[in-house]
Amino acid sequence: MSKKIEIQYWPNRPSINLNNAVVNLFIETEKKLMLRTNNRSHQYLYLDILNTITRNQLLKSILHQFKELILDIIEINLNNTMIIKLHKKIRVIFIDRVSNEFLIKLKCHYAIDNNNKFNDNNNNLTDYLLIYLIFGSSYIENNVFLFETLYTPYNHVKILLENFIIQIGNIIIKNLIYNLNNSPNINKFLKQQSVCNKLYTSNRSIILFLNNLKWQDLVQSYIYDIKSFYNERQKVWIISSEGMITKYIYLSKEKKIQSLNQIKIIFIFWLEMKDLLIPKAEKFIVQIAKYFLYCSINLFSNLILILIRIIVFYLSQ
Known part of the structure; x- marks a missing residue:
């Protein structure tokens, strides 16, 4: 008899249970970071360098x-609304803090300009992650993910945390590379820092x-991100037993349509038209093919009959 697997849900509100869940999540993630963090996906990361x-x-x-x-x-008592309003400042401060600590450990007196913007989709995921960890799942809007907010799987929050860590690390190294400006400096x-x-x-x-990274970012921005937007999917990075890989999760994009530029809107419109017209075009082509095949068979059959009659006629003579 198979054993039923119980789904562990994330706590709904601030409580001891939420505190314990957060502690356990950080302990689990820290253990995973001690294992393999090699890039096992088919995409490049700035971290790969x-x-x-x-x-x-x-x-x-x-x-x-x-x-x-x-x-x-928690100490300055920010509510969930203020976190969303201040999300850009929070991220910049956080990236600056991690960048400085990273360079200090390398014993390197180098300033990194961290003014590069986040990907909007990952901005949202960061906001949701903070709200999950501080306030619980009941403070997340409904219909953002596939499940009801009160039944948010524990693994969902774990995915958001792992994705956040990898994305932040990637941004820090990207900013460092672009501040160094050219390949000899990089x-x-x-080599100096080993x-x-x-x-x-x-x-x-x-x-x-x-x-390769520039080309990947360009294709990602103008093709794959738009297709993901259209399909309401979001690519996330997670830490598997083999290393860092990518997965897709459902993420509602209703509020983001207004922020798209004209090129992306045209591409989405093309995807809409493709989904609308291609099935009908396929049906039309199939019907034409059926009629053509039917006519061809009838014509071929009639030709054979005529040929047989001609042969019979000449033989009878």
């Missing part, structure tokens, strides 16, 4: 600083790596 030890140290630092951030928000920095992945030890390999 770091060696395993340095990458793990950065991700652990993000987790540690995130604990501090949550405690700071190569020099990585943090470089062995795959990217030459200027040539770094240039190729950055070009």
